[in-house]
Amino acid sequence: MQGSPQLSLTRTAGWGGRRDGAGRPPIEGRRRPVPHRARVEHKAAHPLHLTLRARGGLPSLRAPRLFEVIRESIRVANRTEFRVVHFSVQRDHLHLVVEAEDETALSSGARGLSIRVARAVNRVLDRRGPFWGDRYHAHALKTPKETRNAVVYVLMNFKKHHPQDRRPFDPCSSALWFDGFRSAPPVPPDPPPTWKPRTWLASVGWRKHGLIGPGEAPKPK
Numbered sequence: 001m002q003g004s005p006q007l008s009l010t011r012t013a014g015w016g017g018r019r020d021g022a023g024r025p026p027i028e029g030r031r032r033p034v035p036h037r038a039r040v041e042h043k044a045a046h047p048l049h050l051t052l053r054a055r056g057g058l059p060s061l062r063a064p065r066l067f068e069v070i071r072e073s074i075r076v077a078n079r080t081e082f083r084v085v086h087f088s089v090q091r092d093h094l095h096l097v098v099e100a101e102d103e104t105a106l107s108s109g110a111r112g113l114s115i116r117v118a119r120a121v122n123r124v125l126d127r128r129g130p131f132w133g134d135r136y137h138a139h140a141l142k143t144p145k146e147t148r149n150a151v152v153y154v155l156m157n158f159k160k161h162h163p164q165d166r167r168p169f170d171p172c173s174s175a176l177w178f179d180g181f182r183s184a185p186p187v188p189p190d191p192p193p194t195w196k197p198r199t200w201l202a203s204v205g206w207r208k209h210g211l212i213g214p215g216e217a218p219k220p221k
Contacts, residue, residue, distance in 0.1 A: 042103045046140045047202040049150040053093040055133040060091045062172045069120035075193035082109025083195040088157045088173035095154040110136050144205035159217035168214030182211045
């Protein structure tokens, strides 16, 4: 008795490639995680806009007792080769403008800062476990205009999240130590937790587009 003819299957190369819509769908209301791809080559002449996001369910990082330890962690994390020149603390994330001498300094500096902040906040909250919800996101600033926009975004980010807040300067930021406003903020009682910028873009270049007005706010994306 003859068997049934054997059907041949179409061969594929590997797993077939990426398909639109494939994979686990994102949970509604949750941000997509920072992709685990190789980071771009860093150049010392380019400042960076760093974003660090905490896990959900934590108290606001702008609470006085938490902001105080975060500010101190930023101050201690500064090194000659890794410098935080601007920052702001929002409810569940941090924005920073940093300078780094090379890729190693950027990686170790961002990691050291993340660890210091996580340990300090966990200590105040008497909690254990992971603090950050994602990898840090870094965006290189390559032009004077882009650098100015980043400084406004970082120092004035509270206006994006709290548009009803009419204060010209964010107390949960390094704005009080910033000398690039058109009108000077109040003199802070404490020494600056940030370092003076050393790159041309962050110190001089961005000023070619004008000093920053207290009423400016981040532009919507």
